[in-house]
């Protein structure tokens with residue numbers, strides 16, 4: 862049987878799940894808390910405030926987001942910011958604008974090398 866590390870408490874357990882039995886129900890509860898809070902408070906966009914108000918750890922909230930557990934919440938894009946220009950994005954590190962810019966700069970550099 863596969864040993865897995867619980868994504869919440871870090872305990873090793875035999876299962877293919879992300880969470881151990883002890884954490885499973887608490888995790889669903891936390892997910893519901895975070896989901897309800899985000900839906901009830903769309904004006905709150907800082908992850909820090911959500912963590913503070915819901916008492917759910919940043920690690921857990923980021924896990925919900927990365928697992929797509931909060932995908933249906935339309936304004937979720939606010940929680941990721943392009944690390945270059947700070948524009949809200951849905952996933953990854955850079956917004957499409959910056960990706961375009963980087964691609965152009967890269968092309969210019971490559972062209973420059975040829976001259």
Ligand SMILES: [Zn+2]
Pocket residue numbers: 867868869870871872880881882883884
């Ligand atoms: Zn656990």
Ligand SMILES: [Zn+2]
Pocket residue numbers: 943944945946947948955956957958959960
């Ligand atoms: Zn950007």
